[in-house]
Amino acid sequence: MQWRELPAIYLEDPGSPVQRSSYLIELHTDDGGSYDVVSDASSPAARECCAQQSSARHNWEMNYQEAAIYLQEGENNDKFFTHPKNAKALAAYLFAHNHLFYLMELSTALLLLLLSLCEAPAVPMLRLGIFVHATLELFALIVVVFELSMKMRWLGFQTFIRHKRTMVKTCVLLVQFIEAIVVLVRQTSHVRITRALRCIFLVDCRYCGAVRRNLRQIFQSLPPFIDILLLLLFFMVIFAILGFYLFSPNHSDPYFNTLENSLVNLFVLLTTSNFPDVMMPSYARNPWSCVFFIVYLSIELYFIMNLLLAVVFDTFNDIEKRKFKSLLLHKRTAIQHAYRLLVTKQRPSGISFKHFEGLLRFYKPRMCARERYLTFKALNQSNTPLVSLKDFYNFYEVVGLKWKAKRNREHWFDDLPRTAFLIFKGINILVKSRVFQYTMYTVVAVNGIWILVETFMLQGGNFFSRNVPWSYIVFLTIYGVELLLKTTGLGPVEYLSSGWNLFDFSVTLFAFLGLMALAFNMEPFYFIVVLRPLQLLRLFKLKKRYRNVLDTMFELFPRMASLGLTLLIFYYCFAIVGMEFFAGVVYPNCCNTSTVADSYRWVNHTVGNKTVVEEGYYYLNNFDNILNSFVTLFELTVVNDWYIIMEGVTSQTTHWSRLYFMIFYIVTMVVMTIIVAFILDAFVFRMNYTRKNQDSEEDNGIVLEKEISKEEVIGIIELYKRTSAATETAQLQKIVLQMDKYGQMSTVFLGRRSRTKSDLSMKMYEEEIQEWYEEHSRKEESQTPVQEPASAASSSLKPLSLRQRSQTVI
């Protein structure tokens, strides 16, 4: 009701900003103190003064921009002390904060990393001349220099120097630069283990924020981890001494003949990698010696290793919660800053749509006019035309919603003629029926068993006969019919909006492509045929637990990917070091004098009239180029039989090489433990959440509903017309036309977005969050935030309560 009468009021709001943008402060003081002349533009006198009005508009634009920057900083968890402090810095900030720049950052970093494919020891196919790759490297480094100079311009020298990550990057850059020039001059590569540091360029990328967070989390989990690790190593030393005393008198036992061997073998035993073997010589002599190994494994493997997981899991939990809290409060502060820049002197109690729209123009340039208005309306909980600070706190939750007009029609075929409608309605009912679904499940199950039996019948040989098997065609037809029925019954849009249907669709498509490949005899695509069993995955829709697990899996995927990337970064460092030290060290028959000779043997001998090749294959696990190194490192991560690789390399180099392998094991143990802790935490959290919210469990996303009346739309059109924004006006006109067509006075829009971990956390910690807020605002009231530098921008960072008190004075 009240909305209808208000549009005129809240759409035009030419009041000057209460708080001028900090850039403006600088600009105006530069201009010689014209700071106070910007008077209230809504007074008649001011309206006449055209120049002043444009200046006020300019001020507003600056305010919008700064507010948008604050909100971005809040979202990206950038600290406010890196907030651009003047117009020059702002320009640099804007230059350095767009996707083009980010992409440049990323591609330079990737280029630098990929160079190791071509540098000696290179992957054979990708080998480049020293001149070529050194030049490429220099080029990439120069780009990094450019990026850093932009950053310096934006941050200012003082802040730049205080920013640790940037300083480390600068140092690494310097070292790399010198080394690249040395390589270019000497025309030969020296031992460049510093190449391992190239990762920092990737880590520093804007797009790799998640990786940075992971690394921080890993480092934060380290202290308790190291404590328990020491306990582990301590017991290892005690047992090594004990084992040495007990088993070294047995001369047929090569595992404990020196203290060093004893230590190394117990370290390997910790990974169980040499287990029954290490016990066997002593066990053969005295059966009771197995007690030593059982006790060792029980203490080290089954107790302390699990303790390690428990400690990391606990720390992880704690860190996750603290991180969530600090991020939440950071966002809140950002919102407060932005809010202060958007309220006017006349109406200090909230933000009008005009200013909100101005903010969104900078914050999300791609958003259309309708969405801006809907976002504003979704935020506004009160009946006034202003968004109060309390409402504005929901900014981040609301701004991500995608808005769509709510369909009036239930099905896509509602508008069709009667007969067609009935047919489609029938299909719709059929498709949605339980019988249909369970029939399909049965078909899939039968298909699965069929494939299994079929494969079991084949015994090697050429599987891909020219004739397409008839079972393939039958099942594919059934799936095709199902797909057709579902698409027509539900409508293509609704059909494809479900992830499961999308999966069905793509698997059926693949199967069809496979059929084509078979029919037209396109050999390279045969592998598609092999993917048929994936159909069976559909069966997991049947049980709620699987749906839950798979949903959680998809929710976790981004985080998992970033953890994987973090692991890859560690791999890269170790691969570079490994290549520098161990390239070309391992080859067939290299280690015939070592204890693991068998695994490296390659013998080509003739038995009768046949050539028998006896291959140990382990020489393939080498550090000869970066791809091989990655595979070798993966094998070391899996841990089984890693000591064969270690001993092979050790026998060809010094026994200090073991240090490399042991350190790698410990590092991967840390990362893997974190990954396990993460999966544990995520699933336990999710299950707790499901248990807590039994009812709302079905909807998998955030949905908001808002109604807009025609009058409101027309009001906004008026507003846009005044600012002569043609595209926006046209967009909105379309809505009015649509409404006219259906004779409606209002349209309902639905805002949707998928649920994030943050949403879940919000709900889980609901009660605690209120406490945090109170504590936070209490702290703010009692003192000015610490992170804030004493610069021009500081005025905009003043606590809100103080600010509002001062307004009454002005």
Next chain:
Amino acid sequence: MQWRELPAIYLEDPGSPVQRSSYLIELHTDDGGSYDVVSDASSPAARECCAQQSSARHNWEMNYQEAAIYLQEGENNDKFFTHPKNAKALAAYLFAHNHLFYLMELSTALLLLLLSLCEAPAVPMLRLGIFVHATLELFALIVVVFELSMKMRWLGFQTFIRHKRTMVKTCVLLVQFIEAIVVLVRQTSHVRITRALRCIFLVDCRYCGAVRRNLRQIFQSLPPFIDILLLLLFFMVIFAILGFYLFSPNHSDPYFNTLENSLVNLFVLLTTSNFPDVMMPSYARNPWSCVFFIVYLSIELYFIMNLLLAVVFDTFNDIEKRKFKSLLLHKRTAIQHAYRLLVTKQRPSGISFKHFEGLLRFYKPRMCARERYLTFKALNQSNTPLVSLKDFYNFYEVVGLKWKAKRNREHWFDDLPRTAFLIFKGINILVKSRVFQYTMYTVVAVNGIWILVETFMLQGGNFFSRNVPWSYIVFLTIYGVELLLKTTGLGPVEYLSSGWNLFDFSVTLFAFLGLMALAFNMEPFYFIVVLRPLQLLRLFKLKKRYRNVLDTMFELFPRMASLGLTLLIFYYCFAIVGMEFFAGVVYPNCCNTSTVADSYRWVNHTVGNKTVVEEGYYYLNNFDNILNSFVTLFELTVVNDWYIIMEGVTSQTTHWSRLYFMIFYIVTMVVMTIIVAFILDAFVFRMNYTRKNQDSEEDNGIVLEKEISKEEVIGIIELYKRTSAATETAQLQKIVLQMDKYGQMSTVFLGRRSRTKSDLSMKMYEEEIQEWYEEHSRKEESQTPVQEPASAASSSLKPLSLRQRSQTVI
């Protein structure tokens, strides 16, 4: 204040019980309805009636006993439907519920289990004739029959039949009986895999309650576990088909040549046991085939296996909490039952000391009079001489306390003459000083490094030279002096009351014994010398986290032991099955045609003039007797290289043997996952607890303080005199004498016990517990408990509120 005046009142309380024991009800109805004659004994008329009074006393004794039984049932989590229902049942109950009977149960069960050491295939040294071991078995089984008949007598036939565990036990007993007789008659052992069921006799023992709980928890965790397991197996099948199609064209790849091989090898790969090997042939042909293995391992090992842990952990958490809740409510009900049997008609608001003392005489016969009174006083929170129901609810927490008079002296040497006092005081201050402690830590660290260096210098040979190394003597002297100083400074009692000091003491003692062994050249004790590095464990006192970890470890120890025992029970079952099928199957050079021939090879060939023995040793991992089987099963649990054992056995039997190994793997995976979940849960719980109670973290036990005045003691003596309990009177007299000696009017007593998991849970779930109680009492009010059978005992199970209302009517 009030206490002083009251003794006379609350010590004598000859009132008749409000609620007669249910056995009495039966007795009296047997006597022909004399049920109602027991009138109020405190009326003058009744006092004259001596016969009636003794009958009242008899009634009270019965009530005490039944209340004690209720409390025992509450403590042991015995369901109330097994409560003895009449005097005959009571006799059987009492017979079957004492440590002698429990020990008999346990030893019979152990005897039955240990028989498998002597039955064919027996451990060579322990082999017994068939006649001997079959007779032994029959004897043990007859004892079990006797136990079961006692149980039947106590439970009654109806309840006996409804009790599942007992019924299963009976069936197993029957089968075992028949088989034992068959063996005895045929004089030869047949395939007796039913011997695996002997475990049930152990599981059913009273002392193995923890194992039963573990098993229940494992079975409760199974459904979600199996769900995820299916997901795991499903992906395995898909990848097996895929692997078969991709790699079987490669003829040098033995791992994927048939679908069965493909499946088995992917199953083994899940345990990483064959990892780089299974990849090598295909990797050698095409480097990109590693992607298949990396994807498989990432999905199966790093994702789904962790998911398994997450699901089990979550279920485990949930079950733990529910278990704690039900146990808590069960105890509460037990207390209510007991309470109702102890209040009198005259004073329905509480239990007087006389009755409480009567209860404790049955509940804890070993408790002395002083402790009974202190327990009563600790329970009594009000100023009245009666313990109300609300106070009585704390029964279980208080009854476990050990009471000791609080020392008035601070140090043990306070009574010594001035000079001696000053000396000891000086030692005391020295011993407690930080400098002393850190000096000792330094000494220990130096000792540790010394040992390490010393051992490193030795390179095999005879370590135990006749000369005792001087370093040993030096360090031992330092430890000896430390021990002496600490004992004298703190007093022996205080010194040994700390676990850490106890540890120091025993390690030093061991070192001394080692020295003796060296000095007097007693070879078999040399191993003690090797234990010296254990001294280093003292260093872990330095850091709070280690103290925490070790404390938690000790708290967890009983639970860990019971989990270990559970695992052993599974081992036993599998060992029996393994022995029946695979005994004698594996021997040196047995598997020369299989793929794992090398590991079983035993060649004795001559190179030059030296005999070189090439041993594969794996033939030692066999099922030839139960001890060997256990070691083999442990090796299978550790998982590394388990496929060598599997393939060895498979090559000698059928390929169905693999099923045995695979099932064993899955079973140990379940148990191990539960163990990991348990450790995780316990530590995370403990750490959360520590975080929540930062302040009270130092005291590691429950302590309660109570003061007793002389008058009170004299009052109790009076009471005991009347019941002519001489020992109790003498005990109490001693306290009075002590008080007189020191001229005190009262003494303070300290009650102490160690903290249990239940105490921690109580504090953690503080808020929820109140809710549970309310919910529980609401449920009780609305309905009579379901578990209660419609027998004579039912009257005593009526909800309290109803009972108290009916009292006003009487």
